[in-house]
Amino acid sequence: MPLTSDPHRPTAPAQPDAGRLYSLVETLRQRAPLIHCLSNTVVENFVANVLLALGAAPAMVVDAGEAAEFAPVADALSINLGTLTEPQAVAMRAAVQAANAAGRPWVLDPVAVGHLSLRTRFAHELLAVAPAIIRGNASEIIALAGAAGGGRCVESTARSEAALPAAIALARARGAVVALTGETDYVTDGERVAGFANGDPVMQRVTGVGCALSATCAAFVGICSDRWLAACAAVAYTGVCGQLAARAHDVTPSAQAGPDAVSRPARPGSFMPSYLDWLAGLGQDDFLRLLRPADA
Template sequence: MIQPSRFTASPAASLSLFRQRSPLVHCLTNDVVQSFTANVLLALGASPAMVTEPVEAAQFSAIADAVLINVGTLTAARGEAMLAAAQSATAAGKPWTLDPVAVGALTFRSDFCQQLLAYRPAAIRGNASEIMALARQAVSGRGVDSLHDSAAALDAAVLLAQSSGAIVAVTGETDYVTDGERLVAVAGGSPLMTRVVGTGCALSAVVAAFCALPGDRLQHIAAACRVMSQAGERAAAAAGGPGTFEPLFLDELYHLHREAAL
């Protein structure tokens, strides 16, 4: 068992590089979160795009700096576009990130995500139940909700990173990021983040965007997790509840982005 080390570095270096690069992120994501995901990426200074027709998805994935594949509202037609995008991104050397929403709870998406792994994602971001299921371990889950603490999925995350070649981020009260050899714990965040639809899916998009940065990908993904948790902490301090949290969260992401220029 690899012992996790705490991520104590400031995400400022990754954010500053992110600001300089302004990555173009192709998001094949679920219907529920498209607008919020786009707004999160825009607040951080990225350029989101959502192209879903299979032929165009393949073409655009070769152009984009990074690709997100989120199977939250998976259909057969969307699966065709996602496979085309993953294949094209891999062939073009562009990093793509898998968010295996509700894998383990439902057979169609579970089989589909196993198929996607053949295209070698740069990163995988999910909750404990999703990561354990993707690693073919026994799990308990309820749709998109994990019934496991993120620490319960550490062995699965390490094994999945080793077998897939991806950086694996298992997120929860504490986020853990591993490349199969190193394991980093990222603390922080707020319970209010679980009361707003799409914060996890948006985190996957931010992870995808940070994969486009040169340098140590594990450290960049840990920084992405910390950027989101730090914005959540700041927003929660001023929010009266979920309704006021969401716009404050976007504002805090924007301020973190602006601070990176200082």
Template sequence: MTSTAIKFSFTQLATELERVRTNTPLVHVLTNEVVQCFTANTLLAVGASPAMVVAQEEVADFAALADAVLINIGTLYPERLAAMQAAIASANAAGTPWVLDPVAVGALRYRTEAAKAMLASRPAAIRGNGSEIIALAGGLGGGKGVDSTASSASAVDAALALARSTGAIVAVTGAIDYITSLTTIVGIAARRQCEQRQTLRRCAPAQNASGAGTAYAVALPRAPPLGEQEMVLDQEVRPDQR
């Protein structure tokens, strides 16, 4: 499968970013405890308003008030899972979009089962590495902890299947990032190498994708789905490229 060559101009990107900043969406973040501060700063940088409300007694009320909800299962345990489930149920009842970041799904049974169960609640978007997306789609995608053992290119078919089964926009991050809607795949080859020896730098690209993507999902209600807009990459990208 070959993606259509598209090109993003800086003017178009600046316009979309300004739309996020104009809306200043309130984003309810239940994320990996290791990177909460980084995620908050990423959201602030793109113009969103993050709030890390995590108490099970508060999450349902706050998810209903928020403009979007981010669910990152990086540090998952029973109390946090219960809070996430309550937030998702409340977000759905309020018509609030939520984003799933299925960290280390496929590597461990507990989180894999939890994330797959969340799919029934129909996230607006899903962001994962190659191994996570393959496993979430039902394949054998066990990674090495939080690290992927599968390239993003090898997960394109799984991402498309996941998009079709859930209705979500699915992003696979890697050397080339792929974003797919129900019918369209876009590859982005401008990804920088991430530092593998420091936790925050190692997680930074993923947190940028999940956090900023959550803000983008709610702030642009009139925009067409990503991948269906007439924007173009710097080069044509094929999913079989590594």
């Protein structure tokens, strides 16, 4: 049954203090949380490198027996359904159960939910066992909330603004924070809603940016008990870093460049190393200057 948001229970725009968000970045670098990742096999290397660049410690422990043993040791767990198989589902169940028993927060990334039967059933099964944060694109969040997502497998064809009511309803129904990403990103716990308008379209042309964001949410919730604030920090910081990485090689062509002048390509190849560099080194002044709140 589709989830619906109570129209008589309004949400409150609640943009978090940017300085507080950056202080969580500094705390993450100091504490180096250990993040257990059961991830999309296509992007494991990139996800691990993103966590390392942030200052976290990634661990890709995927065997079912070891996953249950390791999850209580980690500060947080990230579950990504991108290349889900039945054996991987067994390991994910074991890790989630062990994390919950140990009081460790975990993040659900429901990649392509609503389009394929195994992952859709499994995503709804996991929703019942208390994820701290759900991170998805508009189509995925709409599908999780029980409506037709309208996506194209892992891609979203819905705008994040259109999915915001579904995100709020999902957060209220599941007691989780929902990080809804797209051209504008939103973070809601069902009561508070924050919006962010950083990032760059090239981020959609690099495999693993969204998956890595889910693991980044796990890193922040591993060091911050306020799950909404943790997700806001993850979304805001990576958005600014992505914007800087995408524009790192911008060259303004001269008006006298001549007939051989060409426009700058999107540069998805150079984006990835530049993104890691900014994640590792973005300073507070630049973060505060470039962060763009959005109306919610």
